[in-house]
Amino acid sequence: MxxxxxxxxxxxxxxxxxxxxxxxxxxxxxxxxxxxxxxxxxxxxxxxxxxxxxxxxxxxxxxxxxxxxxxxxxxxxxxxxxxxxxxxxxxxxxxxxxxxxxxxxxxxxxxxxxxxxxxxxxxxxxxxxxxxxxxxxVVIDDYAVIGGGALIHQFCHIGPHVMLQGGALVNKDIPPYVKAGRDPIAYAGVNSIGLRRRGFSNETIRDIQETYRYLYLSGLNNSDAVERIEAELPATKERDEIILFVRNSKRGIVRGYV
Incomplete structure (x- = not known):
């Protein structure tokens, strides 16, 4: 009509x-x-x-x-x-x-x-x-939630199920399943509430959290952390997706806590 x-x-x-x-x-x-x-x-x-x-x-x-x-x-x-x-x-x-x-x-x-x-x-x-x-x-994967006023730099990649803080200035890639915020942009934990709402089990969320402990809380650089993850954590769809994202990141992933 x-x-x-x-x-x-x-x-x-x-x-x-x-x-x-x-x-x-x-x-x-x-x-x-x-x-x-x-x-x-x-x-x-x-x-x-x-x-x-x-x-x-x-x-x-x-x-x-x-x-x-x-x-x-x-x-x-x-x-x-x-x-x-x-x-x-x-x-x-x-x-x-x-x-x-x-x-x-x-x-x-x-x-x-x-x-x-x-x-x-x-x-x-x-x-x-x-x-x-x-x-x-810019690439933004499925189920990402981007807070108001966020500015995303060219060529950045935001993974699936990410929760991004409003007003964030994004100049690095943000890996799957995490929350990101602060200034400058940084990892702020796993998006556990969003994952539960979308049907992820508590066991799967714990596995994701354990993967990110290696990446962000172990003191290892990303390459060494990925090697340790592959050697020490059981293979899951989510673990492998995180590893692939980190390895393929052209801009580098956001930093951890400071």
Whole structure:
């Protein structure tokens, strides 16, 4: 259902069930799935791929050109998964030649005034509180919760099930299952409450805590700690995920307690 005061390019691919409020602009190279609602004054630009049953609130801009001086107008997309809520004045820019796409997953809540820059990848079930700012090529994994006003440096990687303090300045990778905060950013323990809410057993949470004791409380550097973890702790999905994250970190993981 399209209001007569909205502009929708006739070549845009929009499911008939999509609700489009007044003063919306939808450009040519756009696809929107069934059951989605587009609030007033939303701008959806070329390259947008929006899934089913999403809600996009007034003032949001989806698939705007990247704020990257290397961008030369190459074809790229911004993908929004199913059942995701984009609140007021959020901006999600499309990709560049680097990756070609920006992705926000399914079942996410992206609160007002957040920015997701070019080539970012945001997983499923992520919550980004108000005014979170993600620079280019940031990766945020599934079930992460990002506190309001956090600033995330380009190329940083935030692992799954992380709880990040509001106002945090993130310039290092944050490994899975932890809380991070303080200034400068640091490890602040395992996100045990969040993990329990998502069905992790007490035994699994204890195993995760033991893994991080080696990384952050043993006095070992990361490489030595990882070797000790592999040698001394039983293999589990969570243990191996933490090891892989640390080994693959390009920016280095956040420091421990001081």
């Amino acid at each position: 399209k209001q007569p005061l909205a502009y929708v390019h006739p070549a845009a691919k929009i499911h008939p069930s999509v609700v489009i409020d007044p003063f919306v602009t939808i450009e040519q190279n756009v696809e929107i799935g069934e059951g989605t609602r587009i609030g007033s004054n939303v701008t959806i630009m070329d390259g947008a791929r929006i899934g089913k049953n999403c809600t996009i609130f007034p003032g949001a801009v989806i698939s705007g050109p990247p704020q990257d001086l290397k961008f030369r107008g190459e074809d790229s997309v911004a993908i929004i998964g199913d059942n995701t809520v984009i609140r007021e004045c959020v901006t999600v820019h499309r990709g560049t030649a680097s990756k070609g796409k920006t992705v926000v997953g399914s079942n996410c809540l992206i609160m007002a005034y957040c920015h997701v820059a070019h080539d970012c990848v945001v997983g499923d079930n992520v919550i980004m509180s108000n005014a979170v700012q993600c620079a280019g090529e």
